[in-house]
Each structure stands twice: as structure tokens, then as C-alpha cells.
Amino acid sequence: MLSSFRLLLLRNPSSSYRSLSLLKNQAYVDGKWVPSTSCETFAVHNPVDNAIITQVPDMTIEDTALAITSAKSAFHSFRKTTAKERSDLLRCWYNLMVQHSEELAEILTKENGKSLAESRAEIKYGNSFVEWFSEESRRINGEILQAPLRNRKLMILKQPIGVAALITPWNFPHAMITRKAGAAIAAGCTCIIKPSEDTPLTALALAKLAEDAGFPAGVINVITTSLKNSATVGKLLCESPDVRALSFTGSTPVGKILYEQCASTVKRISLELGGNAPFIIFEKSNVDLAVTGAMACKFRNTGQTCVSANRFYVHNKKFDEFIDKFMERISKDIKMGDGSREGVTHGPLIKSSQVDTVEKLVNDAVKKGAKLHCGGKRLEDLGPLFFAPTILTDVDETMEICGKEIFGPVAVIHRFDDEDEVVRMANSVPVGLAGYFYSEDLSQIFRVAGKLEVGMIGVNEGLISCAEAAFGGVKESGIGREGSSHGVEDFLDIKYLCIGNIQY
Incomplete structure (x- = not known):
């Protein structure tokens, strides 16, 4: 046969x-x-x-x-x-x-x-x-x-x-x-x-x-x-x-x-x-740099990486600017489809159960009052496992997606005002693989890097892994x-x- x-x-x-x-x-x-x-x-x-x-x-x-x-x-x-x-x-x-x-x-x-x-x-x-x-x-x-x-x-x-x-x-x-x-x-x-x-x-x-x-x-x-x-x-x-x-x-x-x-x-x-990486944008940050890092960190492999940015925290004074520029880059830079075709940048999710999970999380959040800025739906014209790049804000603890590792092309973005407050939120989960933050304040960089409970940190950088560096996490993100x-x-x-x- x-x-x-x-x-x-x-x-x-x-x-x-x-x-x-x-x-x-x-x-x-x-x-x-x-x-x-x-x-x-x-x-x-x-x-x-x-x-x-x-x-x-x-x-x-x-x-x-x-x-x-x-x-x-x-x-x-x-x-x-x-x-x-x-x-x-x-x-x-x-x-x-x-x-x-x-x-x-x-x-x-x-x-x-x-x-x-x-x-x-x-x-x-x-x-x-x-x-x-x-x-x-x-x-x-x-x-x-x-x-x-x-x-x-x-x-x-x-x-x-x-x-x-x-x-x-x-x-x-x-x-x-x-x-x-x-x-x-x-x-x-x-x-x-x-x-x-x-x-x-x-x-x-x-x-x-x-x-x-x-x-x-x-x-x-x-x-x-x-x-x-x-x-x-x-x-x-x-x-x-x-x-x-x-x-x-x-x-x-x-x-x-x-x-x-x-x-x-x-x-x-x-x-x-597993990871549930925080991505923090402080008041003293370069928003354009942060958007570039967010694009790579959130949407690489259509969001299906253990070090993907999962929980975005943006300072109130940078919030609107970041949302606008992030949406512009998503619209401009992401082309979903068959990855073997010229010009396609992002492919499908790996299996139907993963699409179902992502869709369920997004629908639950929107139903309970989250604001949907873009995406939020399957792209069935491309195939059975495609889900549109999605941005959600106004997410609270009543929503299942809050604090959850999504493993899909969904960015949940929160506001914050205070450094100690955002570090507390970043450390509030039981895992600690990777974390990212953007700041041009040198003292803040060393303070926050010391406080974040993760095994790897990207400061003003969204892609951090290489053969020369030690890859691994703390807490329930692993051993070794x-x-x-x-x-x-x-x-x-x-x-x-x-x-x-x-x-x-």
C-alpha cells in the first residue's frame, strides 16, 4: 500500500x-x-x-x-x-x-x-x-x-x-x-x-x-x-x-x-x-521601541511561545499612544495565512482545542465588559485554525482571561500609575519564566530588574534568548x-x- x-x-x-x-x-x-x-x-x-x-x-x-x-x-x-x-x-x-x-x-x-x-x-x-x-x-x-x-x-x-x-x-x-x-x-x-x-x-x-x-x-x-x-x-x-x-x-x-x-x-x-510574561511600559520609556518589542514578543509563532508577552501593563501617560501605535503595527505588519506562501508572516494555531480556548477566553472577556480594539474572531476564510490578532483592554478579575497564559495572538493590556503597584501585579502569578519592561531611567531599570520574580528579563528588548544565555525560570516555571x-x-x-x- x-x-x-x-x-x-x-x-x-x-x-x-x-x-x-x-x-x-x-x-x-x-x-x-x-x-x-x-x-x-x-x-x-x-x-x-x-x-x-x-x-x-x-x-x-x-x-x-x-x-x-x-x-x-x-x-x-x-x-x-x-x-x-x-x-x-x-x-x-x-x-x-x-x-x-x-x-x-x-x-x-x-x-x-x-x-x-x-x-x-x-x-x-x-x-x-x-x-x-x-x-x-x-x-x-x-x-x-x-x-x-x-x-x-x-x-x-x-x-x-x-x-x-x-x-x-x-x-x-x-x-x-x-x-x-x-x-x-x-x-x-x-x-x-x-x-x-x-x-x-x-x-x-x-x-x-x-x-x-x-x-x-x-x-x-x-x-x-x-x-x-x-x-x-x-x-x-x-x-x-x-x-x-x-x-x-x-x-x-x-x-x-x-x-x-x-x-x-x-x-x-x-x-x-509555563510562563505568563509581564510586559511593562513605564512613563520614562520609548514607546516606538516598546511597540517593536511587543510585536516580536507577543506575536512570534502566533503567540504560542512560553516566553510570549502575556500581560501588558502600560503607564497611564503612555497608554493611549501605545494602543494606537500597537494597532497600527498589527494592521501593517501582520499577514496571516499559509506560512509556506510568500509574504505571509503568521500562521494558524496548532490545533482546534487551542483555537476553542482562545475564542472562549476572548468572548468571555468581551461579554463581561472588556473593550475589544481589534480582532477577537476566527479567520475561517484562511482555514479552521486561524484567529485574528487581538487587543483587549478594561480586563478585570471577573474575566477568565485575566492573569491566564493565553498561548495565542491576544494581548491583554492594563493601565497602571505606580512602580510598586505594577511590580506587585507582575509578580502575582505562580510562574516566573520571562519578563519584559521598557524604561530609560537607569535607576528604575536596576530596581525593577531586582524585584521581578522571573528567570529572564528583557529590558528595552523583546527577543532575549540565545545560545550564550541561561534559559529557564523560577517558581513554577521550572528547574534548571x-x-x-x-x-x-x-x-x-x-x-x-x-x-x-x-x-x-
């Missing part, structure tokens, strides 16, 4: 799919492309029109156990590689990612829906982590300590922790893998990657490039699962004693479940969870940091070595 992918080519021979040599429809375990042992598959859809791109294996806990065995076996030899060998391997993987950047971007756009411009930016951003960790692998050093006794030598060794399970989301299917896997491999760990059921094709494309780069069998494994099997597969990765580290990016409720499941094996865990020199720490054990009775 012909796969749905081949049928699509026969029906549409001009399709750009013909050039996508990295589009794989099998899982990758122990250096082999394999189906599920159950022979079951699930469809991967293009969110623009819900068309099926291809089918991929629906891996079970039996398949996952095989992947764990593969990664554990590979670790015994891979842990002995030198930092230079791992650096070269990562560099080769990076070079292939750069070489195939356009194809990776096309696959990403097909399964995620974001525009090609945004996909290209993500590929470049995601590639940078592999480049960074190819260099960082050679900077994982131990320590020589000053001994309290003359006949002793004390040292600290840093060693790879073991098999690492990496559970990644759909909103950045390339960058979330490279940011985790680059660090794990640099440390000398082997990996089992479980991508989102919505966007597994990018993960499989990265596995193909890792295979081409010469990664030993079992060092990188990719298991694809439908929503039906996702929870049981995730539970096995958490509870298996052969998996020694788990890194997850996703929602706070799911992160809490995984955290609890990892307790049985006292596993090293890294969690990058990704990227930067700190990114390898979750994949390393520290071993203290005391050599005594040395004769001089």
Missing part, C-alpha cells in the same frame, strides 16, 4: 514535498529506522488546512524499552569518548543542519504552521545551540582543591550522568531538541528524544542528519507517539532506573506529573514549564537552565576524589 506521502506526490507532482529528502516516516532506534512493534501509526497534519503530511509509528512502551536498552548500551562506550571527539561529532551535525537549513525550515512550517521566515529563524537559532555545545564540550573541566592535610590530593571530576530522556514540545520542534541534545551529547550522555505528537517530523529529520554525521548507533534515538500512548511512554521514561536524567519543556501541569513520576528513581530532572555554560550541568555527575597517604 502506498504511504499517504507518496499518494500526495502522485496527486500533486509539483508539490514542494518532492525535495524533502529529510522527511522520514519511521522512528529511529539503535541506529535503525524502525516501525512500531504494534505496526500502528498516526497521522501528522498540516495545521493550515488539516491535510495529512504523512504517517509515523505510534511507539509503545515496548518500543520505548528497546530505545532505553539501546541508549544504555551505547552509553558504555560513548562515555569514554574524548571531549574533542564529541566536539567534532556535534560540529559535523551542526554543519549538516546549516547545509540543510532550508529543507528543515520547510518541514517545520508544514507540521507546525509558522511562516517560513519564522521557521528559518528557528532553524538558525536551534543550530546555534549545537554549535555552542560543540565548543562547550571542551570546557567541561574538573577542579583541583586545596587539601587540609599535606599528604592528600583532592579533586572533583565531572562525568556524564547516563541515558537522558528529552521530551520536547510542538511550538519550537527544532530548537527545543538541539538545546537539550546538544548539551547532553557534549557531556557524554546518550539520548532518547520524544517529540510532540503534533510535530515529530522535525525530530526525525534531525535524527537523519545525526546518522549522516556519524553518530554511533544508540547515541540518539527518536520515538514518535500519538496522544494515546504519550502518557504511558512518558511514565516509563520517568520511572525507568536506566534513564538517569529527564529534560522536559511543556506545560506546568504536565511538568508536575513528570516531576512526581521521576521521584521513584530520584532522577535528575530539568523542567522548562538550558543553553549557556550552565546547560551541561543537568547531564553531569560530580565525583569527589580524595587521594591520601601520599609520601613526599
Whole structure:
């Protein structure tokens, strides 16, 4: 029987799919492309029109156990590689990612829906982590300590922790893998990657490039699962004693479940969870700069990022000016549609449940008295999952949208007068991933930066993440940091070595 992918080519021979040599429809375990042992598959859809791109294996806990065995076996030899060998391997993987950047971007756009411009930016951003960790692998050093006794030598060794399970989301299917896997491999760990059921094709494309780069069998494994099997597969990765580290990016409720499941094996865990980022515009700010930052920070990936500006707080004296200029930029700069088409800047939301949630929140707010400045509705002429860029003001605590992480193209904008008041509002939620504020008052910049309860802050800047910086949050936004020199720490054990009775 012909796969749905081949049928699509026969029906549409001009399709750009013909050039996508990295589009794989099998899982990758122990250096082999394999189906599920159950022979079951699930469809991967293009969110623009819900068309099926291809089918991929629906891996079970039996398949996952095989992947764990593969990664554990590979670790015994891979842990002995030198930092230079791992650096070269990562560099080769990076070079292939750069070489195939356009194809990776096309696959990403097909399964995620974001525009090609945004996909290209993500590929470049995601590639940078592999480049960074190819260099960082050679900077994982131990320590020589000053001994309290003359006949002793004390040292600290840093060693790879073991098999690492990496559970990644759909909103950045390339960058979330490279940011985790680059660090794990640099440390000398082997990996089992479980991508989102919505966007597994990018993960499989990265596995193909890792295979081409010469990664030993079992060092990188990719298991694809439908929503039906996702929870049981995730539970096995958490509870298996052969998996020694788990890194997850996703929602706070799911992160809490995984955290609890990892307790049985006292596993090293890294969690990058939900955010609800405040975006504050103070009286002494450049409104034009703030609007530019708000456009990037709020509407990137159609508002579906964990660091998206979610709660806008604008000083009364800047409020009307900001609203007017923000609306003008939305009207001028945003063109929604099929992300693969020229000139389109923003695509659909990822699934129907997300559109339903956003619509419900907006309708509830408007019904209860919020002012709708623009948007507020589905764009069904574009497709089933499009929602118009929306601005709401006069939102109060009676409305469900107030203080909620929206994960859509909706900006809720509040007024404020007092610095202490707005900091209190910004800190009023249980999460603390990112925060943004605009001010040209140097004293205020340092005051507010010190008070905001978040792990990352953009001051007069709306896009802040890069490979060199530590990415992560505080409170219920997670544990650990990704990227930067700190990114390898979750994949390393520290071993203290005391050599005594040395004769001089």
C-alpha cells in the first residue's frame, strides 16, 4: 500500500514535498529506522488546512524499552569518548543542519504552521545551540582543591550522568531538541528524544542528519507517539532506573506529573514549564521601541511561545499612544495565512482545542465588559485554525482571561500609575519564566530588574534568548537552565576524589 506521502506526490507532482529528502516516516532506534512493534501509526497534519503530511509509528512502551536498552548500551562506550571527539561529532551535525537549513525550515512550517521566515529563524537559532555545545564540550573541566592535610590530593571530576530522556514540545520542534541534545551529547550522555505528537517530523529529520554525521548507533534515538500512548511512554521514561536524567519543556501541569513520576528513581530532572510574561511600559520609556518589542514578543509563532508577552501593563501617560501605535503595527505588519506562501508572516494555531480556548477566553472577556480594539474572531476564510490578532483592554478579575497564559495572538493590556503597584501585579502569578519592561531611567531599570520574580528579563528588548544565555525560570516555571555554560550541568555527575597517604 502506498504511504499517504507518496499518494500526495502522485496527486500533486509539483508539490514542494518532492525535495524533502529529510522527511522520514519511521522512528529511529539503535541506529535503525524502525516501525512500531504494534505496526500502528498516526497521522501528522498540516495545521493550515488539516491535510495529512504523512504517517509515523505510534511507539509503545515496548518500543520505548528497546530505545532505553539501546541508549544504555551505547552509553558504555560513548562515555569514554574524548571531549574533542564529541566536539567534532556535534560540529559535523551542526554543519549538516546549516547545509540543510532550508529543507528543515520547510518541514517545520508544514507540521507546525509558522511562516517560513519564522521557521528559518528557528532553524538558525536551534543550530546555534549545537554549535555552542560543540565548543562547550571542551570546557567541561574538573577542579583541583586545596587539601587540609599535606599528604592528600583532592579533586572533583565531572562525568556524564547516563541515558537522558528529552521530551520536547510542538511550538519550537527544532530548537527545543538541539538545546537539550546538544548539551547532553557534549557531556557524554546518550539520548532518547520524544517529540510532540503534533510535530515529530522535525525530530526525525534531525535524527537523519545525526546518522549522516556519524553518530554511533544508540547515541540518539527518536520515538514518535500519538496522544494515546504519550502518557504511558512518558511514565516509563520517568520511572525507568536506566534513564538517569529527564529534560522536559511543556506545560506546568504536565511538568508536575513528570516531576512526581521521576521521584521513584530520584532522577535528575530539568523542567522548562509555563510562563505568563509581564510586559511593562513605564512613563520614562520609548514607546516606538516598546511597540517593536511587543510585536516580536507577543506575536512570534502566533503567540504560542512560553516566553510570549502575556500581560501588558502600560503607564497611564503612555497608554493611549501605545494602543494606537500597537494597532497600527498589527494592521501593517501582520499577514496571516499559509506560512509556506510568500509574504505571509503568521500562521494558524496548532490545533482546534487551542483555537476553542482562545475564542472562549476572548468572548468571555468581551461579554463581561472588556473593550475589544481589534480582532477577537476566527479567520475561517484562511482555514479552521486561524484567529485574528487581538487587543483587549478594561480586563478585570471577573474575566477568565485575566492573569491566564493565553498561548495565542491576544494581548491583554492594563493601565497602571505606580512602580510598586505594577511590580506587585507582575509578580502575582505562580510562574516566573520571562519578563519584559521598557524604561530609560537607569535607576528604575536596576530596581525593577531586582524585584521581578522571573528567570529572564528583557529590558528595552523583546527577543532575549540565545545560545550564550541561561534559559529557564523560577517558581513554577521550572528547574534548571538550558543553553549557556550552565546547560551541561543537568547531564553531569560530580565525583569527589580524595587521594591520601601520599609520601613526599
